[in-house]
Every structure is written in structure tokens, then in C-alpha cells.
Amino acid sequence: MASSNKVLIIEDEKNIRKFIKINLERNGFTVVEAGTGEEGIDITRTESIDVVVLDIMLPGIDGFEVCKILREEFPEIGIIMLTAKSQDIDKIMGLEYGTDDYMIKPFNPMELVLRIKSIIRRMEINTLxxxxxxxxxxxxxxxxxxxxxxxxxxxxxxxxxxxxxxxxxxxxxxxxxxxxxxxxxxxxxxxxxxxxxxxxxxxxxxxxxxxxxxxxxxxxxxxxxxxxxx
Missing domain, CATH: 1.10.10.10 (Winged helix-like DNA-binding domain superfamily/Winged helix DNA-binding domain)
Known part of the structure; x- marks a missing residue:
């Protein structure tokens, strides 16, 4: 796997995307952004993405539907869901979605970095x-x-x-x-x-x-x- 892993952020709130992007780039990741689920799916189909950071609440198709589509087309990609405290973790991690991890907003950006690194390490170990x-x-x-x-x-x-x-x-x-x-x-x-x-x-x-x-x-x-x- 490349030394600079590529992370796709699918989040409709521009300030949150910017906040996540800055922290990921500081830790050596290449970051791509999408403001809608449809845009995120298109990017994943055209670029080599290692991990997707995916918000649940999106305009158009929501994060659950995006996750289902990505899982069907890219089963080996890492997916971390971003969720509000009020949302049911069983639903977020439900059988039909297939997320690898989740984080509850607001979250510590370094914890997100660690979780992304954990997924990538898992993928590298599995491959090598x-x-x-x-x-x-x-x-x-x-x-x-x-x-x-x-x-x-x-x-x-x-x-x-x-x-x-x-x-x-x-x-x-x-x-x-x-x-x-x-x-x-x-x-x-x-x-x-x-x-x-x-x-x-x-x-x-x-x-x-x-x-x-x-x-x-x-x-x-x-x-x-x-x-x-x-």
C-alpha cells in the first residue's frame, strides 16, 4: 500500500470537512472531499481510496445508502461512520451497512487519525x-x-x-x-x-x-x- 494513504471525507458541512482534512493532512494522509453521497460514490469509482469517513446525515442519499453501495462495489475499502449521539449504534453498525468503525460527534481529531491508521494497518497486514x-x-x-x-x-x-x-x-x-x-x-x-x-x-x-x-x-x-x- 502506498506510503500516503488516501482518505475520502463525505460530509456536507464544509467547516467539519475542513477541520478533518487539516488534521489528516498533518498526519500524512492524502485527502479528497465530497459534499454529497452521490459525489463521494463518483470519486470512489474514479480514484483509489483506502478509507472513507462518512457522515450519516447527507443531502440526497444518506450515509447508510452510500455505505451499502460502497460495500457492494468496494468490499475491501475501510469505512468509518460519523454519527450524532442520539443515533442508535446498533442501526449505525447494522448488518445491512457494513461499517468498520464509527465515531460520535463531536470527536477528538487525533482519535479519528488513530482509527483510520488502525483500519489501514489491518488492511496492510491482511495483504502482506x-x-x-x-x-x-x-x-x-x-x-x-x-x-x-x-x-x-x-x-x-x-x-x-x-x-x-x-x-x-x-x-x-x-x-x-x-x-x-x-x-x-x-x-x-x-x-x-x-x-x-x-x-x-x-x-x-x-x-x-x-x-x-x-x-x-x-x-x-x-x-x-x-x-x-x-
Whole structure:
């Protein structure tokens, strides 16, 4: 991945865009701006974007719809949602959207920088890890190409989902609590709602389990967390 990673800010408030842009550029990022969701989608289709910082409340199509479109077309891109305190985190991180992270306004700009760096580090590790294929039939991970398969069918995963499933499959039978998953996957001292772990697990189950409401592969260990069935 290039040394100067490119971040797209999709935010209709010009002052907030400027505030975010200044802080990201100070930390070595290349920054592109969009004032609407439609404009942001067009930019993503024409430029190589690593991470999108996406406001929910936008004129025209909202951030949720933008996120769905970006996820369908660019499954490996990193997406951080910006939200107001009053909005439901379960909805923000919902199954149909596929965000990697979220931040509640107002936020510390350095925390946003750390979260962007965390997503990029996750993407780089996933791309550069050339260890052997990890296989637990019917699933396998090709860690060189960063692809996940069920049988011969490839299942598209977000960077966060991929990091979680790789963590589980490299440690079958090991129970991880939410804090361990946050530290190992997000890679920083997460300040926010630990529901971010649960929602990513639900998204994974919806993609790999035959009956997501009665999961077989990703087990819930009550009072602890989760583990991959050995």
C-alpha cells in the first residue's frame, strides 16, 4: 500500500470537512472531499481510496445508502461512520451497512487519525501476510490474496470481518472476550460501545452460518465472548 494513504471525507458541512482534512493532512494522509453521497460514490469509482469517513446525515442519499453501495462495489475499502449521539449504534453498525468503525460527534481529531491508521494497518497486514492457507472445511482463508471461501465460493468480507475470522480460524477452540477482540482487531484502546464487536460477529454469522440465529461455527460463550468451533 502506498506510503500516503488516501482518505475520502463525505460530509456536507464544509467547516467539519475542513477541520478533518487539516488534521489528516498533518498526519500524512492524502485527502479528497465530497459534499454529497452521490459525489463521494463518483470519486470512489474514479480514484483509489483506502478509507472513507462518512457522515450519516447527507443531502440526497444518506450515509447508510452510500455505505451499502460502497460495500457492494468496494468490499475491501475501510469505512468509518460519523454519527450524532442520539443515533442508535446498533442501526449505525447494522448488518445491512457494513461499517468498520464509527465515531460520535463531536470527536477528538487525533482519535479519528488513530482509527483510520488502525483500519489501514489491518488492511496492510491482511495483504502482506504470506503464511499458508488456513483451512477448516468447508472454509478456508488465502492470507496472501486476502480471500475467504466456503468451498469454491468466495465470500466477500470487510477488512474488519476478515481480521476477526482470521483471528478465530488461527485459534480454533480459543474463547476471546470482547476486550481481547477489540485489542487484537482494532489495535487501539477503543473508546466507545463494545457492541461494535457483537454487530461484526452478527454480520459474519449472516454470511457464513446456515442458520445465523443458531450459529454452529462462531460459538457464543456466555459470560465470556466468542470462539471458533474446533
Amino acid at each position: 501476510d504470506e503464511s499458508n492457507i488456513i483451512a477448516y472445511p468447508p472454509f478456508k482463508i488465502d492470507t496472501y490474496s486476502r480471500r475467504f471461501y466456503r468451498g469454491k465460493e468466495e465470500i466477500e468480507l470487510t477488512p474488519t470481518e476478515y481480521s476477526i475470522i482470521k483471528l478465530f480460524m488461527k485459534n480454533p477452540g480459543k474463547a476471546f472476550n470482547r476486550d481481547e477482540i477489540l485489542n487484537l482487531v482494532w489495535g487501539y484502546d477503543f473508546v466507545g460501545d463494545s457492541k461494535i464487536v457483537d454487530v461484526n460477529i452478527r454480520r459474519l454469522r449472516s454470511k457464513i452460518e446456515e442458520d445465523p440465529s443458531n450459529p454452529y461455527y462462531i460459538e457464543t460463550i456466555w459470560g465470556v465472548g466468542y470462539r471458533w468451533r474446533e
